[in-house]
Amino acid sequence: MKLTEKMSYLQGLLDGLEVDTSTKEGKALVQMSDVMQEMVMYVEDLQAQVDELTELCDILDADLGDVEEEVFDLDDDCxxxxxxxxxxxxxxxxxxxxxxxxxxxxxxxxxxxxxxxxxxxxxxxxxxxxxxxxxxxxxxxxxxxx
Known part of the structure; x- marks a missing residue:
């Protein structure tokens, strides 16, 4: 289960509990839920950026290998x-x-x-x-x- 799915499930549980927002505990639970929702969105965005950078690093590594072979003529250490x-x-x-x-x-x-x-x-x-x-x-x- 992904993080966003877990957060949606938790939000559904809180909605089903019909938390009373007039009490201190109710206000705290709703506020924690909102903060966690923002954190989930932030983590998802960071993961997308990491995936993109990882793909870019793989491409650069392959290109650098090609350049090394061309410049240094690496033919089996000959x-x-x-x-x-x-x-x-x-x-x-x-x-x-x-x-x-x-x-x-x-x-x-x-x-x-x-x-x-x-x-x-x-x-x-x-x-x-x-x-x-x-x-x-x-x-x-x-x-x-x-």
Whole structure:
């Protein structure tokens, strides 16, 4: 039962009681009924405004999501501009700091194998060179006595 329906029911009860308005109690009951009727109307108006604002917030939230996708190009947290750049959960990730803007970029092996990429923040070309890298096998200290 809505608040307005409850108030109408209460008003009907008071009318059925034939409250004597010449007594102090009768005057108080009629006055309380009038005040409650005004409060019900005020609450109904506030509820309508809240519903309207909630709908507006939902629309603005959806629009903001569209703007974020367009401006920040949020494609599943991909750091490169290529659409075919998908990271698997099993890929080992590397962090690279752009020397120009200082932005930290997440990379996987496939991006490193390409040899270079543009920084998504400033557009600086970042190059990766494997020629100078030496990968050492981890040996147990016991195996060095051979």
């Amino acid at each position: 750091c490169c501009e290529d659409d075919d750049c998908d990271f698997d959960d099993e890929d080992e990730m590397y962090e690279v700091c752009c020397p120009s803007c200082g932005d930290t970029i997440l990379l996987n092996d496939s991006i490193l194998e390409e040899g270079s990429m543009e920084c998504p923040n400033c557009g600086e070309t970042l190059e990766f060179d494997y020629d100078d890298l030496v990968i050492e096998d981890a040996e147990d200290p016991e195996d060095t006595d051979e």
